[in-house]
Amino acid sequence: MIPEASLLAAHDLRKTYGSTPALDGASFSVHPGEVVAVMGPSGSGKSTLLHCLAGIITPDSGTITYAGRELSAMPDAERSALRRSDFGFVFQFGQLVPELTCLENVALPLRLDGVKRKAAERTAREWMERLEVDGLGAQRPGEVSGGQGQRVAVARALAGSPKVIFADEPTGALDSLNGERVMELLTQAARTTNAAVVLVTHEARVAAYSDRDVTVRDGRARDLEHSA
Amino acid sequence: MNLLDEKRPAPPSHPSPSARTTTALRDLGLGIRFAAAGGREGWTRTLLTAIGVGLGVTLLLLASSIPHMLDARSARSAARSVSDTSGIQPPASGTTVLRLDTSSDYRGQEIDGYLMRAEGANPVLPPGVGRFPAPGEMVVSPALRELLDSPDGELLRERLPYEITGTIDDAGLRAPNDLLYYAGSDTLTRDQGARRVSDYGRAGKSEPLQPVLVVLLVMVCVVLLIPVGIFIATAVRFGGDRRDRRLAALRLVGVDIRSTRRIAAGEALFGSLLGLLAGAGFFLIARQFADLVEIRGIMAFPGDLVPAPWLAALVVVAVPLTAVLVTLGAMRSVVIEPLGVVRRGRERGRRLWWRLPVPLLGLGVLGLTGRVTETEPVEPYPIALGAVLVLVGLALLLPWLVEACVNRLRGGPVPWQLATRRLQLDSGAASRAVSGVTVAVAGAIALQMLFAATSADFERATGLDTSKAQFEASSVNITGENAAAAVAKLRATSGVEAVTGSVTVDASRPGDYGSDDVRPSTTLTIGTCDTLRELARIGACADGDTFVAHPTDQESAKWVDKTARKGGSVQVGETSGTAPLLWTLPADSPTVQVRPDELGGEHEGIMATPGAMGTVTVRGATFQALIRVDETVPDVAEYVRNTAARLDPGMELFAWEEIEQDRQYADIRTGLMVGATLVLLVIAASMLVSQLEQLRERRRLLSALAAFGTRRATLGWSVLWQTAVPVTLGLTVAVAGGLGLGWTLTWMISKSVADWWVFWPMLGAGGTLIMLVTLVSLPPLWRLMRQDGLRTE
Amino acid sequence: MSIAHTLLGLLESGPRHGYDLKRTFDEKFGQDRPLHYGQVYSTMSRLLKNGLVQVDGVESEGGPERKRYAITDAGITDVSQWLAQPEKPEPYLQSTLYTKVVLALLTDRSAAGLLDTQRSAHLRMMRILTDRKRQGDLADQLICDHALFHLEADLRWLELTAARLDQLAKVVAP
Structure with missing residues (x-):
């Protein structure tokens, strides 16, 4: 069932919160360098799918394989370590540490992974340049605009050279111009570094930046290209 | 824009004063309604404030009951004396x-x-x-x-x-x-x-407190009550962020800025009024248990705990007023817009210029008051004022210092960076809590230094060498005949190593002496031959014999001979009595040398066997014994006291090893220790509440950080540093300030510092506080780090 | 919009007269533009010629001669193919798509599947436009954006319709 050569794949995931099923037999796969949009109506379970794929939560049943390793069987510490080293994250809002400067925020995942401060901040500066926010290094997140903040967040997700970037409604709080710019920079950077992107969105124009889309409905993921 | 709004003089319609009052009252009422009926969230906030304020009020009421408690105690004490x-x-x-x-x-x-x-x-x-x-x-x-x-x-x-x-x-x-x-x-x-x-209760008025004690009392109150005030101020701020958001929603439907302030004031007022009620309730409950609880030896009857009316009235007025003022002050740094709340960043740092003069003024007042000698009367109020100014000044300096220090911190490991950056952004809550710690600790250190100086002073004055003897017994009921038996009994007590004892009475030369002349005097020791042989090198001895014992020092020997004139009369006992008792020293009394006793003491003067005194009844003769014990024997003091009580229930026994203290000093010191413990607990509670509130506020961020794979330990350490940095700074200021103030006060009462290390227990308490706050914050932190916070729906 | 496919689809539920077909069509889809009888007649004769329908019988009760048409197996296949085939994503598709959805509901085919397929086709188109936009100059970008916004509007309509399929089924095929 799991496609060959996929970097991250999930098969028949089930997850229930209380008595509400969030995932009900969802399957998914993504290849290196591929941008996959996960779409679906609110409450369909797309965020739950993303959280499962990223190892933030564990599914009740089903398997998740990352680079040949069984993610769903790893203990929490190992999954956390994997998230530090191999994954990057962009959320809709509230992800930047308000008291750290933008530069320190971008350097944070590297530093969490044990990189020395100087080296981490050098890498962070490069990524901020690539995302066109290099002037904001000393500012705090509260002092920059939403679009700039989101670019800082993308720079942070990319700074650790992740193999997979998880983006949950990354443009949800932005206007279309800013949103598209962020998507443009995110997908471009991901393609040049051959990173896979799992992009949760309900906006078609954002999803249009993907190579492929998967629709989640009632806790099931449908990969239309593959089934068609 | 808001600034302009604020400055706009008056709305164009110029409402009449009465209409304005009505609006103000309506706004206050609205605030009270929000506090009372704001749904579960509103209630939780009001309840938290009420409990916080209530605890503070309880402490204040207990403190205001102390005068009555002391009065009642001393009244009963006087009634039985x-x-x-x-x-x-x-x-x-x-x-x-x-x-x-x-x-x-x-x-x-x-x-x-x-x-x-x-x-x-x-x-x-x-x-x-x-x-x-x-x-x-x-x-x-x-x-x-x-x-x-x-x-x-x-x-x-x-x-x-x-x-x-x-x-x-x-x-x-x-x-x-x-x-x-x-x-x-x-x-x-x-x-x-x-x-x-013939009757009781004739002690007359109890002694007024010594001026130095007044100074100490004032300081103890300041040291204990400033932190309580800070705690109340913190409690009023509980849940302020949610309140601000609610006020923003009101702005959207057309409420102006001034009204939002009044509404907030109304909420604070209601919370603090509930707090007053809660405090009164807690106090009434706590007082029922007063006779069950013994805090460091202090206990009170429930009936004694009655707040002084004017102090209680002050609490009732001051607490709601503080609540309103604190709320209005806190809202100054927040702009409530219809579309949300904007935290106005501190554009400029805290300023030093108005903070520094306060402690300097205090030191100035102390310096101008100058040294006090024990003989001159002390003017207590300048000293108290100076000390209070110094302590309050330290509390004021601290926020500036925390900010100044924290802003210089750069880099470091991730947890350290998170903590210091957090403090850089908003060090207000931390400094507020820590100001309390500082005042409490600095005050406690200064006071302890004073106590140590005064008690050390006593020890030096007695000049007693506790390595020779630990107890001194004296009795008027043991006579020359049975002194030896008494010594033997004491010697036989378990744990006793050595005893010297004798019956002595003052002996002086009869005659009239002007006030400028010194009447020669020495000691008349009465004892059996065996007892006397212990004290002097006596050869032949039988009952009825007398001796003159010379000390080794020639000068002293001559002084002895001035009274001990062989064949001359000697006045025995008190010199002031109406009929002095005269006794003739037999002319054939040999002069002998004293023999240092077991404990190294020398007993000079006249020595007489009981028979030599004849039928004369010697008044004022006392049995005195020095006792050395093996201090490793458990309860050895109690065995000695039991033997002493058997020999003579009226025998007085002093334990040299115990630090003698003025009873009043001991009480104040006890109060201080009780208070400092409570204050540290109160501060821990307020730091904890703001810590937890801050964590809850950032649940999304915490979840996002957890998603990145942030270790729990990383955030745990950052929580620790966030508490540890300000508390450490506060303790440093407190130790420096406390030692300085303590030194100054000690100098002022002409004593020298006996113990520079009194601050160790306080540092320990500070460390415990940091650990306590951190440990209690960890479980909620870890709970908040779970994925729930990421779910937007 | 293909009138032939629509008429064929209507015949799936049973043989009908030409006039009957016109009335049903007008009722369900022709609010704005009712069919002329001549259109029905010519369409039917084309379908007859292609073997997609056959004449089930002729009636002439006191009036002109009326043919009753029935769908053939080839006709059913043709309808299925048409429904399964997504429309080329372009503006103003709603009427065709709406017809398709209603027909699918009337003939017990999967309307949701139809919508999903269409969504995919739209997204594919949007992806192509997005790609072109990324490589093109400002003029390209503006032109592509125009198309993208229209396609997005269609997509939203598709999503909304998908969410209301149950409601629609009750109205269309009670």
Whole structure:
């Protein structure tokens, strides 16, 4: 069932919160360098799918394989370590540490992974340049605009050279111009570094930046290209 | 824009003053309604504030009850004491009583006790006693009865061989934990040291507090109450962010900025009023348990805990006023817009210029007051004012210092970076809490230094060498004949290593001496030949012999001879009495050299065997003994006291090893320790609440950080640093300030600093506080780090 | 919009007269533009010629001669193919798509599947436009954006319709 050569794949995931099923037999796969949009109506379970794929939560049943390793069987510490080293994250809002400067925020995942401060901040500066926010290094997140903040967040997700970037409604709080710019920079950077992107969105124009889309409905993921 | 709004003089319609008042009242009422009926969230906030304020109010009410408690204590104490004009004693009558003070110590506790003999049919009764104890019986306080009944009191029972026949009522006790007994006797005489008592409660007015004590009391109150005030101010801010968001929603429907302030004030008012009620409730409950709780030896009857009316009134007015002012102050840094809340960043740092003068002024006041010698009267108020200014000044300096230090911190590991950056962004809450710690700790250090200086002073003055002897006993009932037996009995007590004892009386040269001349005097030691041989190199000796004992020092020997004129008369006992007792020193008395006793002391002067005194009754002769014990024997002090009580219940026993303290000093010190403990707990609570509130506010961020794979330990350490950095800074300021203030105060009362290390326990307490706050914050932190916070729906 | 496919689809539920077909069509889809009878007649004769329908019988009760048409197996296949085939994503598709959805509901085919397929086709188109936009100059970008916004509007309509399929089924085929 799991496609060959996929970097991250999930098969028949089930997850229930209380008595509400969030995932009900969802399957998914993504290849290196591929941008996959996960779409679906609110409450369909797309965020739950993303959280499962990223190892933030564990599914009740089903398997998740990352680079040949069984993610769903790893203990929490190992999954956390994997998230530090191999994954990057962009959320809709509230992800930047308000008291750290933008530069320190971008350097944070590297530093969490044990990189020395100087080296981490050098890498962070490069990524901020690539995302066109290099002037904001000393500012705090509260002092920059939403679009700039989101670019800082993308720079942070990319700074650790992740193999997979998880983006949950990354443009949800932005206007279309800013949103598209962020998507443009995110997908471009991901393609040049051959990173896979799992992009949760309900906006078609954002999803249009993907190579492929998967629709989640009632806790099931449908990969239309593959089934068609 | 908001600034413009604020400055706009008045709305164009110019409402009449009464209409404005109505609006203001309506806004206040609206705030109260929000606080009272704001749904579950509103209630939680109001309840938290009420409990916080209530706890503070409870402490304030307890503090305001202290004057009444002390008054009640000293009133009862005065009611059971007797007239202390020692010279003149009332004539015997049907109601008089002979009373001997038989108080002693038991395992560090003071046991007050009296042996009493009725001289007539209707003896006066001490307060709280219903029936005069018959010979061999005693009435005891409930606490003493409990002690005697417990296994702990076994040794004490030996000392008090009387049958318990009654209990002393509360009216006769200073506090519930008073250990007191009155025992009956039918053999007691005035010669045994008993005093005739005709009635009780004649102590007159209790001594006014010494000025130095006034200074100390004022400082203790400041040290304890400033942190409580800070705690109340913190409690009023609980849940402020949610309130701001709600006010923003009100702005959207057209409420102006001034009204939002009034609404917030209304909410704070309601919360603090509830807090007052809660505080009154907590106080009434707490006071019921007053006689069950003993904090470091202090205990009170519930009935004694009555707040002083003017202090209570002050609390009732000041607490809501503080609540409103604090709320309005807190809202100054927040702009409530219809579309949300904007936290106005601190554009400029805290300023030093108005903070620094306060402690400097305090030091100036202290400096101008200058040194006080023990003989001159002390003006307490400048000292108190200076000390208070210094302490308040430290509390004011701290926020500036925290900000200044924290802004210089750069880099470091991730947890450190997170914590310092957090503090850089908003160090207000931390500094507020830490200001409390600083005042408490600095004050406690300064006061402890004062106590240490005063008690060390006492030890130096006595010049007692506790390596030679640990106890000194004295009795007026042991005569020359049985001194040796008494010494033997003491020597036989388990744990006793050496005893020297003798019966002595003052001896002086008769005659008239002007006020400028010094009457020659020495000591007359009365004892059996065996006893005297211990003290001097005496050869042949029989009962009836007398000797003159010369010390090794020639000057002193000449001084002895001025009184001890062989064949001349010597005045024995008190010189001031109406009929001095004259006794002739036999001309054939040999001069001998003293022999240092077992403990290295020299007993010079005239020595006489009992037979030499003939039929003369020597008044004022006392048996004195020095006792050395093996301090490793458990309860050795109690064995010695038991033996002493058997020899003579009226025997006085001083323990040299124990630091003698003025009773009043001890009370203040006790109060300080109790208070400091409570204050640290209160501060820990307020730091904890703001810490938890901050964590809850950032649940999304915490979840996002957890998603990145942030280790729990990383955030745990950052929480630790966030508490540890300001507390450490505060403690540093507190130790420096406290030592400085302590040194200044010690210098002012002309003492020298005895102990520079008094701050160690305070540092320990500070460390405990940091750990406590961190440990309690960890479980909620970890719970918040779970994925739930990421779910937007 | 293909009238032939629509008429064929209507015949799936049973043989009908030409006039009957016109009335049903007008009722369900022709609010704005009712069919002319001539249109029905010519369409039917084309379908007859292609073997997609056959004449079931002829009636002439006191009037002109009326043919009753029935769908053939080839006709059913043709309808299925048409429904399964997504429309080329372009503006103003709603009427065709709406017809398709209603027909699918009437003939018990999967309307949701139809919508999903269409969504995919739209997204594919949007992806192509997005790609072109990324490589093109400002003029390209503006032109592509125009198309993208229209396609997005269609997509939203598709999503909304998908969410209301149950409601629609009750109205269309009670």
